[in-house]
Amino acid sequence: MTSSNSAVQFQERSGLLVHPEFAAFVETEVLPATSVSAEQFWAGLAQLAYDFEPRNNELLHTRAKLQHRIDDWHRDHNDRPFDVAEYEAFLRNIGYLVPEGDAFTIDTANVDPEISHIAGPQLVVPVMNARYALNAANARWGSLYDALYGTDALGSPNLGGAYNAERGAKVITWAKELLDAAVPLVGAKHSHVTNYEVQRGELVGFVSGVAHSLNDASALVGYKGDPSSPSSVFVKHNDLHLELVIDRSHPIGATDAAGMCDVIAESALTAIMDFEDSVAAVDAQDKVAVYRNWLGLMQGTLTEQVTKGGRTFTRSIATDKTFTGRDGKPTSLRGTSLMLARNVGHLMTTPAVLQHDGSEMHEGIVDALVTATCALHDLNKTTSAKNSPAGSVYIVKPKMHGPAEVQFSCDLFSAVERIVGLPQNTLKIGIMDEERRTSVNLKECIRAAKSRVAFINTGFLDRTGDEIHTSMLAGPMVPKASMKMQGWIKSYEDRNVDIGLACGFPGKAQIGKGMWAAPDVMGDMLVQKIAHPQSGANCAWVPSPTAATLHATHYHRINVKQRQRELAGRNEATLQQVLTIPLGNPAEWTQAEIEREIDNNAQSILGYVVRWIDQGIGCSKVPDINNVGLMEDRATCRISSQQLANWVRHGVITRDQVEASLQRMAVFVDQQNADDPLYTPLSPSFNTIAFQAARDLITMGCEQPSGYTEPILHSRRIQRKAQQKASS
Numbered sequence: 001m002t003s004s005n006s007a008v009q010f011q012e013r014s015g016l017l018v019h020p021e022f023a024a025f026v027e028t029e030v031l032p033a034t035s036v037s038a039e040q041f042w043a044g045l046a047q048l049a050y051d052f053e054p055r056n057n058e059l060l061h062t063r064a065k066l067q068h069r070i071d072d073w074h075r076d077h078n079d080r081p082f083d084v085a086e087y088e089a090f091l092r093n094i095g096y097l098v099p100e101g102d103a104f105t106i107d108t109a110n111v112d113p114e115i116s117h118i119a120g121p122q123l124v125v126p127v128m129n130a131r132y133a134l135n136a137a138n139a140r141w142g143s144l145y146d147a148l149y150g151t152d153a154l155g156s157p158n159l160g161g162a163y164n165a166e167r168g169a170k171v172i173t174w175a176k177e178l179l180d181a182a183v184p185l186v187g188a189k190h191s192h193v194t195n196y197e198v199q200r201g202e203l204v205g206f207v208s209g210v211a212h213s214l215n216d217a218s219a220l221v222g223y224k225g226d227p228s229s230p231s232s233v234f235v236k237h238n239d240l241h242l243e244l245v246i247d248r249s250h251p252i253g254a255t256d257a258a259g260m261c262d263v264i265a266e267s268a269l270t271a272i273m274d275f276e277d278s279v280a281a282v283d284a285q286d287k288v289a290v291y292r293n294w295l296g297l298m299q300g301t302l303t304e305q306v307t308k309g310g311r312t313f314t315r316s317i318a319t320d321k322t323f324t325g326r327d328g329k330p331t332s333l334r335g336t337s338l339m340l341a342r343n344v345g346h347l348m349t350t351p352a353v354l355q356h357d358g359s360e361m362h363e364g365i366v367d368a369l370v371t372a373t374c375a376l377h378d379l380n381k382t383t384s385a386k387n388s389p390a391g392s393v394y395i396v397k398p399k400m401h402g403p404a405e406v407q408f409s410c411d412l413f414s415a416v417e418r419i420v421g422l423p424q425n426t427l428k429i430g431i432m433d434e435e436r437r438t439s440v441n442l443k444e445c446i447r448a449a450k451s452r453v454a455f456i457n458t459g460f461l462d463r464t465g466d467e468i469h470t471s472m473l474a475g476p477m478v479p480k481a482s483m484k485m486q487g488w489i490k491s492y493e494d495r496n497v498d499i500g501l502a503c504g505f506p507g508k509a510q511i512g513k514g515m516w517a518a519p520d521v522m523g524d525m526l527v528q529k530i531a532h533p534q535s536g537a538n539c540a541w542v543p544s545p546t547a548a549t550l551h552a553t554h555y556h557r558i559n560v561k562q563r564q565r566e567l568a569g570r571n572e573a574t575l576q577q578v579l580t581i582p583l584g585n586p587a588e589w590t591q592a593e594i595e596r597e598i599d600n601n602a603q604s605i606l607g608y609v610v611r612w613i614d615q616g617i618g619c620s621k622v623p624d625i626n627n628v629g630l631m632e633d634r635a636t637c638r639i640s641s642q643q644l645a646n647w648v649r650h651g652v653i654t655r656d657q658v659e660a661s662l663q664r665m666a667v668f669v670d671q672q673n674a675d676d677p678l679y680t681p682l683s684p685s686f687n688t689i690a691f692q693a694a695r696d697l698i699t700m701g702c703e704q705p706s707g708y709t710e711p712i713l714h715s716r717r718i719q720r721k722a723q724q725k726a727s728s
Contacts, residue, residue: 008284010354013042016049016361017354019284026370030295034376036420041373044419048365049355052412056346056362059405063706066437067470069094074473082474082583084576091440091579098403098441105504106450108428112390114338115454115510118239119538119560120269121548122512123337126619127273127297128281128290130304131315135545137297138318139268140337141243142549144175145252146262151522153550163251172256175263179244182237182556183219188212193258196246198227201326203235205258221333222325234323234333237556241266241333243321268548270510270539271337272430273297275367276344276398277462277633278619280612282717284352287363291370297339298378298387320385338394339387340430340454341375343367345399346408348710364397365412371395372416372427379422393422394454396430399462401706402437403444410449425451430510433496434459434635435706436466440578442499455539456505457512458496460484461635468642469707471581476650478584479597480643491577497536498572506538506564513540517630519621522550533558536567543631586652595661598653600625601640603665605694606682608632610669612713613690613720614680623672625665637697637709645701658698666691689720 010017027038073090077083091097114120125136148171150158158167172191179190185205193205193212203220204211214220214235221241225231233244243264247253253261273294275281281290296302303316318335325331344367349360375393378386388394397409406429413427429452431438431445438445446453460483467488468477478486493513500511513532516525529551532540538560542548586594603625611617621629630636647653666682673679682691693716697709704711 014039014046015356016042016046017356017358018042019352021288022284022352025288025291026373029292030370030373034373034380034420036373036376040419041369044416045353045361045366045369047419048369048412048415049353049361051415052365052408053355053362055408056365059346059401059408060705062404063401066094066096067706070096070470071473074471078473078475082581084580088576088579096402096437096440097575098444100441100443101447103502104447104450106446106453106508108451108453108508109425110390110392111428111454111508112338112388112392113239114269115394116508118269119533119555120240121267121542121551121555122510122539123268123271123545123548124274124278124342124515124541124543125271126278127275127293127341128279128286128618130293130296130302131306133273133293133297134302134304134315134317136268136271136273137302137336137339138315139271139545139548140266140318140335141264141321142267142545142552144178144242144263144265144549144553145171147265147522147546147549148174151546151550152520153522153526155523157520165255168252172252172260178553178556179242179263182242183235184215185212186215190258195258196230196233196244198223198230198233198326201328203233220326222323222331224323227324232323234321238559238561240552240555242556265549265552266333267552268337268542268545270340272340272342272396272541274342274619275371276342277635280616280618280713280717282616282714283721284350286616287350287352287366291374294341294371295374295377298374298376300378300381300384334385336385336387340394340396341371342396342398342430343371345397346405347399347705347708348714364409368395368409368412368416368427369419372413372422373420376420376422379426391426392428392454393426394428394430396432396455396457398432399435399706399708400431400438400445401435402441403448406431406438406445407448410452413452428452428454430455430457432457432459432462434462434466436463436470439463439492439495440575442496443503446499446503450503453509455510455512456496456500457510457514457539457541458493459514459635460489461514461639463492464489465635465638465642465707467582468639468646469701469704472642472646472649472702472707474581475583476586476652477643477646478582479589479593480601480639481597482584483582483639486580486582488578488580488582491573493535495573495575495578497567498570501536501564501568502572506561510539511537513537515541515543515631516547516551517543517632517636518628519543519547519631520629522547526550526553530554530558533560534563536560536564538564586650589652594647594653595657597647598644598657598661599665601644602658602661602694602698603668604632604640605637605644605697606662606665606669606691607672608637609694609697609713610673610680610682610690613693613716614688615678616717616721625668627672634709634713637713638707641697641701641709642707644698645707648698649702655699659695662686662691662695662698689716689723692716 223230248259250261350363
């Protein structure tokens, strides 16, 4: 997307025109302390433009061409019942479905254990927000007591105020029952222990003076303090660690028979630092802010001033946990999450770099080079802990459509490695299985990246948004709330696991599942999200460090490695199940149900878009129509806007109904944000740039490439920033 840069004096670099702020950042912050010179970097970027810009454009042209063919097919078949076998044959004929090759096994090497071997939560945060990024980096460990006490995990929300001893007792009981399940004692329960000791490298708990050893002596990893009266004990189960903190002087420890005051759980093993869906970066200044935080994470120098509880302090990257191993020697456990970078997809361009003809470079191409160059600071560390001791850089690529686009990314990564002097396949790829053409060709997508692939991950929101858009002309879709009950969703989720297992992911790469979007609803999460490790996935997304700590308990209850062995070889979910379009029957819906669906989606769009456009917030906890806070990003906006666009297209609702709902919900959203001093009301004018953006997303939804929200959001955000600058 092109924005006005008339007031900026771009600087020439190897035939490219580079925004001066981006040029200065690269040359004065990124490149020093690396072996890459400015000449190498800019010549490399120019070569990437020459080699990959035409291919990128051709891939986007192929997307549009295939969509036109599918639209025409639906127009020609609207007078007859949907026949999935006929539809599959058509998709094969036009090349949407590619031939599937022989069985193979991925050979990705030099993968860190957090991805290759250990199952656990994955945190996703906008890297543009330094505080969120640091919180995620430091979410490797979390207090289980705090997570249980401070949320509704045990059934009722925390009302605050003075310590509630009854609530605290429930927390302690729950946590010790987890210990009984994960690291049981022989003949005793942890709740009955009066003191712990480490004797000759083994942990024992005393009950009425009788020593009870661990059922599995090797579960002890180490301890802090005197072995006869340790201050901390580290244990391991299913490759995840728990720290039992013992302090009889602590208010909680003083009331506990064993003096235990907390259980610290190894929580977010990995954290995706997101450049994409949760970020509102529309110009060079925004991109530099994103890149600068990633650079700080890779250098280990990122800090942020935080004010909490009336106290201001500096937050920085956590250090490792050091203690005495069971062999009596000093040892340590990693203190931070393994960080991955989610670059943008293939669609958008960036005004940070212009080509010789004045057109913007594709953002994903620039992202690849900058992300990798920043990561050199981590790979070259000799005196501090590395993000990747295995020597890899993990780049998640979203919104790829089919094997050719995955191959494009792999070729791009190879070119970047040559530019910055990295060994082949250092840059690993995470394949987001969130676009329909990737889902139905997943095996071949993986084959294209067989030496780089580090994960595959499903995503309900984007996948559904693309489902609706791809099949826009097939007919009206079921309501959004009904979508998760459709057969294609279960088949899509199962097939992702089946194919990952068949391609040899265990021990080499992650099979991931999507986000729990309600950070304030932890009780339901504890009940429901255990389904992700049960499905055979060895990671799943969470919206907060607290959610990571609670979700980590699921991986103690489910042995994912064993579950994957049980699932291997089952009958794979069929392709035709995935291709079955989730069409609804409007005759079965009452007018009240239809109006409720309009309002629900309109409120969701407005609540998200008003912060994106006016404040540049790409992800935040947005209250839904029932005032339940949901972590929303562009994927949420995509499904809601495509749902309404589909219903307008097929006459289920009218544009006038949409406009009326938008205005009604704008008043409601204004009320929800009344306490935000930075908020700009949508009403009573109903003509703010943010309101216009929300309307555009629906009324122009059918025409947006793949139903993506980025083109409209970016152009409207640029317009709003110019308006704000002019009025300042």
